[in-house]
Ligand SMILES: *[C@@H]1O[C@H](CO)[C@@H](O)[C@H](O)[C@H]1NC(C)=O
Ligand SMILES: *[C@@H]1O[C@H](CO)[C@@H](O)[C@H](O)[C@H]1NC(C)=O
């Protein structure tokens with residue numbers, strides 16, 4: 463055997479024993495292995511299996527002696543919502559609700575370094591899986607924090623509820639939207655909720671006090687058809703393109719505010735064209751000598767809570783799709799823009815909100831630093847809770863972690879995951895045991 467081959471043989475032996483060792487670790491029941499096993503359940507759209515994660519989490523809840531309910535808000539009962547409760551010594555106090563969603567977005571397996579439902583853990587501790595950051599981490603971290611607190615004989619004063627909800631990634635209409643409007647939810651008497659947040663490549667924890675509201679706008683134009691060679695006014699394409707120009711200028715003005723450093727991306731209105739549809743189909747393409755009589759464009763619009771939605775509706779009707787230019791439009795408002803009292807959907811992050819002060823203190827006690835509270839550029843289930851007037855913060859304890867939600871190769875490092883459990887131990891114990899003076 464040459465030296466070369468000998469070295470190779472040793473490497474192979476080491477690799478084989480290393481593999482066996484990590485296999486054994488998989489067998490152990492640890493917070494990490496429970497996280498990996500949860501990640502291995504494929505709950506990606508378009509066909510998430512909701513039975514499997516609900517059974518998995520129910521089994522964990524049984525070991526923790528939590529109260530377990532499975533709620534259904536669809537007639538087919540194909541979209542279960544798992545609700546767990548750790549009762550408090552003062553059941554009449556407003557409760558704490560910890561929310562996470564069961565589903566995830568799809569993954570293009572062939573573009574991943576490790577299969578997206580393998581939860582492969584690399585030698586440096588990165589756990590690769592769809593859902594590792596969004597948001598299966600917090601589901602297991604909540605439960606592991608409760609496990610530790612229970613082992614230390616901590617008993618909450620307020621009830622602590624955990625909800626594991628379906629369909630967040632497709633708008634939550636059969637999930638949190640129905641849950642938040644239900645009698646079961648009212649009975650929980652929720653005082654404060656934590657929902658998912660986002661990772662931070664830096665070393666501060668990000669926290670979100672509002673989401674932007676998504677609107678879909680479809681603008682349709684009609685006009686006289688004509689030969690491609692003719693110059694005439696008010697064709698469908700011309701009228702639609704005038705709208706696109708006006709909206710493009712508005713978009714640029716909003717973006718300029720961000721570029722000038724005067725606002726974050728999530729603090730302005732975004733208007734992005736997402737499709738254009740027109741032309742007379744012919745063969746593999748379009749008739750090039752016909753000016754079409756119809757044209758259509760779609761826009762993704764996001765409205766921060768600081769903006770009066772009525773002003774945007776007015777702008778759409780008067781400037782972006784005016785009847786005078788023979789335009790019609792369809793506006794699909796995907797979720798509320800105001801709470802049930804007509805107030806902006808934003809949770810106060812100052813001393814006027816006692817839950818905020820306790821939360822902030824609990825992060826500091828866990829040795830963490832909070833970043834300046836942010837508006838989330840996209841949306842989460844939190845907006846449906848804020849609509850009910852419930853203060854809600856978006857928070858996923860991931861520092862020094864690249865933002866990979868919905869991306870290829872989504873991962874979370876084991877050390878970051880474990881640190882997150884410690885953070886929730888501090889946060890859950892503090893929030894569940896504080897009592898307001900007025901109560
Ligand atoms: C969902 O997962 C469960 C448990 O793993 C399995 O028994 C069931 O067949 C799955 N359902 C579907 C529709 O794939
Ligand atoms: C709108 O349509 C009407 C009826 O076809 C037409 O007379 C008018 O010129 C059009 N106006 C514009 C601005 O397209």
Ligand SMILES: [Zn+2]
Nearest residue numbers: 596597630658
């Ligand atoms: Zn999410």
